[in-house]
Amino acid sequence: MVSIDDVARLAQVSTATVSRALSGRGTVSAATRERVLRAADRLGYVVSAAASSLATGRTRNVGVVVPHIDRWFFSTVLGGVAAGLGPRGYDITLYAVPEDAEARRAVFETAVRRRRVDAMIAVSLKLDDDETRSLLELDLPVIAIGGPNPRLATLAVDDDAVGRTAARHLLDLGHRRIAHIGAAPEFDREFRIPTQRRQGFEATLADAGVSLTTALFAPADFTLEGGARAATQLLRERDRPTAIFAASDEMAIGAVLAARDAGVRVPEDLSVVGVDGHELGEFFHLTTIDQRPHGQGERAAAEVLRALEPTASAAAPADDVPLSAASEASWSQEVGHGERGAGRGRAGVLPFELVVRETTAPPAG
Amino acid sequence: MVSIDDVARLAQVSTATVSRALSGRGTVSAATRERVLRAADRLGYVVSAAASSLATGRTRNVGVVVPHIDRWFFSTVLGGVAAGLGPRGYDITLYAVPEDAEARRAVFETAVRRRRVDAMIAVSLKLDDDETRSLLELDLPVIAIGGPNPRLATLAVDDDAVGRTAARHLLDLGHRRIAHIGAAPEFDREFRIPTQRRQGFEATLADAGVSLTTALFAPADFTLEGGARAATQLLRERDRPTAIFAASDEMAIGAVLAARDAGVRVPEDLSVVGVDGHELGEFFHLTTIDQRPHGQGERAAAEVLRALEPTASAAAPADDVPLSAASEASWSQEVGHGERGAGRGRAGVLPFELVVRETTAPPAG
DNA sequence: CTGAAAGCGCTTACAG
DNA sequence: CTGAAAGCGCTTACAG
Numbered sequence: 001m002v003s004i005d006d007v008a009r010l011a012q013v014s015t016a017t018v019s020r021a022l023s024g025r026g027t028v029s030a031a032t033r034e035r036v037l038r039a040a041d042r043l044g045y046v047v048s049a050a051a052s053s054l055a056t057g058r059t060r061n062v063g064v065v066v067p068h069i070d071r072w073f074f075s076t077v078l079g080g081v082a083a084g085l086g087p088r089g090y091d092i093t094l095y096a097v098p099e100d101a102e103a104r105r106a107v108f109e110t111a112v113r114r115r116r117v118d119a120m121i122a123v124s125l126k127l128d129d130d131e132t133r134s135l136l137e138l139d140l141p142v143i144a145i146g147g148p149n150p151r152l153a154t155l156a157v158d159d160d161a162v163g164r165t166a167a168r169h170l171l172d173l174g175h176r177r178i179a180h181i182g183a184a185p186e187f188d189r190e191f192r193i194p195t196q197r198r199q200g201f202e203a204t205l206a207d208a209g210v211s212l213t214t215a216l217f218a219p220a221d222f223t224l225e226g227g228a229r230a231a232t233q234l235l236r237e238r239d240r241p242t243a244i245f246a247a248s249d250e251m252a253i254g255a256v257l258a259a260r261d262a263g264v265r266v267p268e269d270l271s272v273v274g275v276d277g278h279e280l281g282e283f284f285h286l287t288t289i290d291q292r293p294h295g296q297g298e299r300a301a302a303e304v305l306r307a308l309e310p311t312a313s314a315a316a317p318a319d320d321v322p323l324s325a326a327s328e329a330s331w332s333q334e335v336g337h338g339e340r341g342a343g344r345g346r347a348g349v350l351p352f353e354l355v356v357r358e359t360t361a362p363p364a365g
Numbered sequence: 366m367v368s369i370d371d372v373a374r375l376a377q378v379s380t381a382t383v384s385r386a387l388s389g390r391g392t393v394s395a396a397t398r399e400r401v402l403r404a405a406d407r408l409g410y411v412v413s414a415a416a417s418s419l420a421t422g423r424t425r426n427v428g429v430v431v432p433h434i435d436r437w438f439f440s441t442v443l444g445g446v447a448a449g450l451g452p453r454g455y456d457i458t459l460y461a462v463p464e465d466a467e468a469r470r471a472v473f474e475t476a477v478r479r480r481r482v483d484a485m486i487a488v489s490l491k492l493d494d495d496e497t498r499s500l501l502e503l504d505l506p507v508i509a510i511g512g513p514n515p516r517l518a519t520l521a522v523d524d525d526a527v528g529r530t531a532a533r534h535l536l537d538l539g540h541r542r543i544a545h546i547g548a549a550p551e552f553d554r555e556f557r558i559p560t561q562r563r564q565g566f567e568a569t570l571a572d573a574g575v576s577l578t579t580a581l582f583a584p585a586d587f588t589l590e591g592g593a594r595a596a597t598q599l600l601r602e603r604d605r606p607t608a609i610f611a612a613s614d615e616m617a618i619g620a621v622l623a624a625r626d627a628g629v630r631v632p633e634d635l636s637v638v639g640v641d642g643h644e645l646g647e648f649f650h651l652t653t654i655d656q657r658p659h660g661q662g663e664r665a666a667a668e669v670l671r672a673l674e675p676t677a678s679a680a681a682p683a684d685d686v687p688l689s690a691a692s693e694a695s696w697s698q699e700v701g702h703g704e705r706g707a708g709r710g711r712a713g714v715l716p717f718e719l720v721v722r723e724t725t726a727p728p729a730g
Numbered sequence: 731c732t733g734a735a736a737g738c739g740c741t742t743a744c745a746g
Numbered sequence: 747c748t749g750a751a752a753g754c755g756c757t758t759a760c761a762g
Contacts, residue, residue: 001480001504003755014733019757026758029731044502046478050424051755053415054738061458061481070444070659072437079435082461087468091476093426093458096447103452111456113411115366116426137409139366225648254648283590283619294435368739379749384741391742394747416739419754 002043011039022047062304063117065095065107067125072250072278073293077123077145080297088305093117097125108134119304121145122152141307143300145350155300155348157291163200165289165354166245166273171208174362175271178205179241180212181230181251184219194247197275201245216241220251227254228261235262235270242363243271249278249288256284256359267361277355285358296350303348367408376404387412427669428482430460430472432490437615437643438658442488442510445662453670458482462490473499484669486510487517506672508665510715520665520713522656528565530654530719531610531638536573539727540636543570544606545577546595546616549584559612562640566610581606585616592619593626600627600635607728608636614643614653621649621724632726642720650723661715668713 008015013032020026021036028036039045053059064081066074082092093116098104108131112120119141127135132151135142144152170178180201183194202212218234220226227246231254234241246252252274259270266272274281277290373380378397385391386401393401404410418424429446431439447457458481463469473496477485484506492500497516500507509517535543545566548559567577583599585591592611596619599606611617617639624635631637639646642655 004757005755015756016733016735016758017731020732023757027731032731044478046475046480048419048755049479049481050415050418051738052757054413054419054740055755055757057738059415060479068444069447070437070440072435075435075440075443078440078459079433079461082434082459086461086463086472089471089475091458091460091479091481093456094443094447095456096444096451098451106454107451110411110454113409114414114425114456115411116414116456224645228648280589283593369741370739380740381742381749381751382747385748388741392747397747413739416754417741419756420739420741422754 001048002045004045004047006043007036007039007045010043011036059116059118060089061091061093061117062301063093063095063112063120065097065112065120065122065125067097067123069094069096073276074123076293077297077300080294080299081121081301082297083294084298084301085304088309090118090305113138118308119143121300121304122147122149123300125149127152141304143303143307145296145300153303153348155296155303155350157296157350157352159194159196160200160203162275162289162291162352163197163202163245164204165352166197166275167201167204167208169273169287169354169356169360170243170245170271171204171210173243173271173360175243176210176363177216177239177241178210178212178243178245179216179218179234181218181220181227181234181244181246181255183247184221197247220246220254222248222251224250224254224257227251228258229254231255231258232262235259235264240264241270242365243273243360246272246274249274249276249281249286252286252288252359253278253280253284256286266359268364271360271363273360281355281357287357287360288355289352290355291350291352299348299350366413367410369410369412371408372401372404372410375408376401424481424483425454426456426458426482427666428458428460428477428485430462430477430485430487430490432462432488434459434461438641439488441658442662442665445659445664446486446666447662448659449663449666450669453674455483455670478503483673484508486665486669487512487514488665490514492517506669508668508672510661510665518668518713520661520668520715522661522715522717524559524561525565525568527640527654527656527717528562528567528610529569530565530717531562531640532566532569532573534638534652534719534721534725535608535610535636536569536575538608538636538725540608541575541728542581542604542606543575543577543608543610544581544583544599546583546585546592546599546609546611546620548612549586562612585611585619587613587616589615589619589622592616593623594619596620596623597627600624600629605629606635607730608638608725611637611639614639614641614646614651617651617653617724618643618645618649621651631724633729636725636728638725646720646722652722652725653720654717655720656715656717664713664715 004015004018008018017028018036021028021033022040062085064078068074085092095107095111097107112134120135122144124146126147127149132149142152144154146156180198182198205212215237218230220230227250244255246255252272255272256266259266264270274286274288277288277292281288369380369383373383382393383401386393386398387405427450429443433439450457460472460476462472477499485500487509489511491512492514497514507517509519511521545563547563570577580602583595585595592615609620611620617637620637621631624631629635639651639653642653642657646653
């Protein structure tokens, strides 16, 4: 393995000078820098991560903690994080939080504390006190995306507003018998997001004098199949809903397919609106509330970079907009929003957008 | 931050003894070990990754290089890798290979060479000579999953056999007019896998005297939408195919939906078989050739562990089967297979399985 | 602008 | 079984 000494020897300077020339920190004459760069290039020298980390305390690595790595939402967010961090020379290490309590503990007690990273991004996680403390004790920038963690700086879509937007869209179309496919209670324990969507949704319906009875709520597991099952059940009611709001696009698509199978036309007999901005939504012409998960990841990456390299991000104007203004700017017209970041530590509000396609229309009657 | 010195002080031993007690390497009296463990626990000490790496040369970290992190296949493989490595205390760092040539170079020239990892797993990548060399020069275990890289130890499904199996299934059902949805040429440049599937497929058809004419081949982009478009086109032919083999489940599902939209019944009027084992396949009752991507990731993880910890894996009997035997054992009966690992460096053959569900049946005639 | 040297936090022969 | 000390490959005050 080629080390800094090899480069120093070839360039006929000290290792200190090599370090300065390569890192750009400190001063080196143009001629010397040239010589060092050439030598490093010739030898294919790349600084050792471990040695550099030990000396500087910086790893050029960001940890991302996710509950699942193979579900669409999380891998999409991860893609956004990677897109934001990769070009800036940061690596990403992945911490998948296991179901098993013992293994989960190990992630927070050990893996995370090895100090392999300069910052952490936690996605849609509900962390208990110990876990939160583990993260905070790292004394590193920690950004949460979603998840109810009052003690963490959180970037989150206003899920209450998402629910309100869905309700308003359906009400505006003239629907009055409106159902909801949301999270089963066990499922929601972890995420809590669906509940907020539901609350905003219900509140807006209530304001319009429309009630979401038990018969009009069907719990599901956020999969296409679960959504289809839930919709099938809802469509079996004697007084069938004319519209369904599903708390995810996959469930919404399941509902569309189930309706089709049941001979119920969409949108003539049934309107369906989802949440996410799932790539399949376009194919199914799904009306949805797009929460741009890729953008969420990019945004978290930008926050991390801002925290890690205050000067560098000041130099990059695009990133230099304060949190709230940045989200404001990208909010489209159709977007409603509730109270900003209430109850959250230094929160950032993420944009969402109602995308009206062909699964919603006025009710037939 | 609590360091090994703090623990040593509290336990009243030297740092050397702390290191030995905590790592389990070297000998420490039971009493001393107890004391050290208690001290470490009390202080919440976790060894610093950088310091430990620098001293030992081991990072307890495995790199995974993928072309896309947010596509189903790759995130599922990644999930398998994480499932295999996490419990053994390894972290995973993610290298997403960008489209952009410049950025791609940076990944292989710089990111990968920072020696942040003990081993590398490259998923479905076609690497050029320089990239391959970069990986090999790391002088670390490198395992490829799929992808045509003769110089890398590769775990791969026998895609020729996959194609043969699909063809045989459809022929056995009595189909003679059989179409294929495969990769567009540009798309296949990167992966080359689809071509092999197609070759095995065509060869088997040819052996049965059935030919795959140009009119019966439709290229697509491996998305559901692309599959639907391709199928729509195929079904427009005057002499319509009675069966379609799609080179991925997402394309196959697209074909099923397109057929439905065109009023073509599945499987009565059209049989469809895919490849992958996509989670949505079950919902759509799709007949498919399951290549178990999660298992592929686990398998790669096992190979990496075998290389990194020869003794440890010898102690775990389940992992101790030689490559070829392991795959043999897990091959199910329905599985055909061609020549093993021909032309590949120390290759391992990954199992696949024909899963017959409800989108294939004898042709109506 | 450049170099000698200390130090980052561990691990591991080497002695005892 | 245990400790003193060298060393892993960098970086960064500190001098000059």
